[in-house]
Amino acid sequence: MSAIQIYDTTLRDGTQGEGVAFSVEDKIKITRRLDRMGFHYVEGGWPGSNPKDLEFFRQIRNERFRQAKVAAFGSTRKAGRPADQDANLLAILESGVCTATIFGKSWDFHVYRALGTTLEENLAMVADSVAFLKSRGLEVLFDAEHFFDGYRANPQYAMAVLRAAQDAGADMVVLCDTNGGTLPTELKEIVTYVREALEVPLGIHAHNDGGLAAANSILAVEAGCIQVQGTINGYGERCGNVDLCTVIPNLVFKKRLACIPEENLVYLTDLSRYVSELANKSPESRQPFVGTSAFAHKGGIHVNALLKDRQTYEHIPPESVGNKRRVLVSELSGLSNLVYKYRELNLGPERDSAEYRRILNELKDLEHQGFQFEGAEGSFELLMRKAYNGYQKPFRLETMRILTELRDEGHVYSEAIIKLRVNDEIVHTAAEGNGPVNALDAALRKALEEFYPVIRNMRLHDYKVRVLNEKEGTGAVVRVLIETGDGRKSWGTVGVSSNIIEASWQALADSFAYGILKLKENGAPDAQAP
């Protein structure tokens, strides 16, 4: 048994976050992935609350996991009704899990206002519900909702609720900072008190409304909690639950506690991005440890020092969490940043050459026009190659015409006609699409495929548009960022124009040109995630 257990509630509390939803299939995939990472518990859902969660438990019932226990969530029995007739508790039993996590009120105000019952009945609800599930052979975790608010308001009652759960046989009592507003020092003092007063093992469940969830979870562990509940990427109601992608590396690398096996942490960045993909949420670039900016260096002094020693501006090595170092080029960056980028490519003029200064100025001009290379390493590399040794794309657009039409029958139709010069040949072709960019993409593929069959493997992964000078309305300059992949790696490209089709063309053309360049260069597959 690890010293500290990780309990994931992405599939339940996480889905209460704005814009987060998972299909049953997504939930199953995430459960398997968390198990392979070495998570101790995966809370799959609330079987009593919706049919999707019931279906999840039905499908997962016969799977064997290496380590993770799948838990079902639910509330204590309703007031004035016996536990063995409570639909919500019966749904937990029917879900077939071995672990139940039930939440109950520990703040007297909530008992009155939200439940509308008496303090005595609430204690009985906690005790009966725990005892009932224990009598049916389940492991039972009791989530004490609003525990810290409750303790502040009425410590005797809050403690009585915990004791009711403990005495009824709960395997663990989890202290929840449900509204997320408790400060670190106070939280640690309260956990320390509870740890001394009770025998039952304790867990912590923190929300991030004060921006303090990670610190609160770590301090709770210092005060004696042996389980941390949270979600991948901190998804959850309002500001979210504590982000396990932040807590886990702090516990493992900083506090040197046994928790998730250290060797599995190289998959943490992958895990974070995988879950954000399935949640259809853009990853947060500044997310600690796993964000794309987490090890991105922009200041010239920082990059200069990093060239001498990585430790100068990195608290841990990025590879230890499967992330990577990035050096940004911008108006703030000195030549060091550009030198770093050329070194990565094994390319470029000698250090201190006037060439670097010229290239840097060219870049700054483009950034001034609205190009942004920080999310478009594909376009940036093409540009560096062009600036250094006159690289040219293997094709050039001569003319294009794109038509989008809503016909009387209500069907919208797009068509692209392009004339392309490829290796000194002219290709004149046309294609339909269910949108103008799709039609353009189709026509371009059609024209290029006979010359470069490799592009059949390339897929557009994401297509983003950002209005730059917003006051101009729909006439504004737009920046299109395209993310393309070939199943093994992916790359970003950028286009900028006041015409969205032209900006899309630039980004599309770069994406194919970069893909063709890279597929020629190397073909070795990357390491697979667990």
Next chain:
Amino acid sequence: MSAIQIYDTTLRDGTQGEGVAFSVEDKIKITRRLDRMGFHYVEGGWPGSNPKDLEFFRQIRNERFRQAKVAAFGSTRKAGRPADQDANLLAILESGVCTATIFGKSWDFHVYRALGTTLEENLAMVADSVAFLKSRGLEVLFDAEHFFDGYRANPQYAMAVLRAAQDAGADMVVLCDTNGGTLPTELKEIVTYVREALEVPLGIHAHNDGGLAAANSILAVEAGCIQVQGTINGYGERCGNVDLCTVIPNLVFKKRLACIPEENLVYLTDLSRYVSELANKSPESRQPFVGTSAFAHKGGIHVNALLKDRQTYEHIPPESVGNKRRVLVSELSGLSNLVYKYRELNLGPERDSAEYRRILNELKDLEHQGFQFEGAEGSFELLMRKAYNGYQKPFRLETMRILTELRDEGHVYSEAIIKLRVNDEIVHTAAEGNGPVNALDAALRKALEEFYPVIRNMRLHDYKVRVLNEKEGTGAVVRVLIETGDGRKSWGTVGVSSNIIEASWQALADSFAYGILKLKENGAPDAQAP
């Protein structure tokens, strides 16, 4: 003098964040705004490092501020060169500020590796630089870079650096967790030790690489720091600096410390979004206190309790920081959420009516198709009105044709031809644009203006596209979110289609329809930000 000073470095350290850049004009606007909020210091830039920052100090030199002191940033003198001949220190003097913040090394490893000088020379660099600026009459703050890493590695030397600054006359010594990896308990212990060992006032400068910057700043204040350095929205190198929008409300509302006047905090959300606009960064929805999701409730149980009492699931009232409560409707939400939304509109069927159930199912069907109403309250309200009392938009598209063409001379051109039914009249018109959506927007405005002159005030503020089923490449279903404003308020609308033009049409049509509806309803101006 306040008990705790707020020192903002958005304009300097903030711009080291990925994708963050400000024009000189932006910097001046932000400085004025921070001053009106009651910030104590605004670090404007590093005059010795780039011409933009020099220009900022030149332009701001003669402005009078209510409270904020404008500070210039720079490094200690270079090794082996006298302070009064150091270009960087002279640039600070020339900038005309009364406050200088200079940073120096306090980690022995950095002295060797990054500076390549001796420990003794570094102490002299700190002492000379502080003494030189003091001798010219400036207030001098000394930022001890990497102090916590330095203290862990060589506490005697780290303390010697602080003493050198103190003894040379520094007005404040700021303890920097530059790499952002220090844990809360250790940080508090170190600050407590320093507080006892030195006489000079102390500040804290925390980075968020461990996700702990807010907690670390608060604990440092508890241990005796009287200044918190940070940035608006936590912009900054890698994972960013501490977010002052998180720290300030914690200090004011939770710790009840004098800091920013409490009555100014109602402008905090506005300030956060204003700075993100100027930085051209999307606001982070889950940002504590000021994010759009910070008081967004999705779970049915939460909303049900909120209808009874706001305190049940909110740690502070959203209005106290100028934010607002939002209730989300999704597959997780019960009828309570929908009832809440109708109540906001003073509309809708009686509670418990079967009508609600029907409307909820309709919404869930649309969400299943890819519509997302969480960021599109305009479209959502139109839909609620349609579901409840058969609301119809005041216009309907009969046909459209949009052409985008790259002609031989390299100019890209777009044209839209639309046939629109407005109040039973047919309007058949055409317009050009510098992109297809702009052409469509122009044609639609042209057709509607004669019927609804109010739309002349409406402007598109933002236009976002998201690919939903990414594996389909450019043929994927896209969701277009449009943000429109009329100078007083703004609203979001949504369109979903595999054709980007059609999705844009839906969102555009909703944006005009909603604007027409609201301008008819009320005309009272909103409260102005300070």
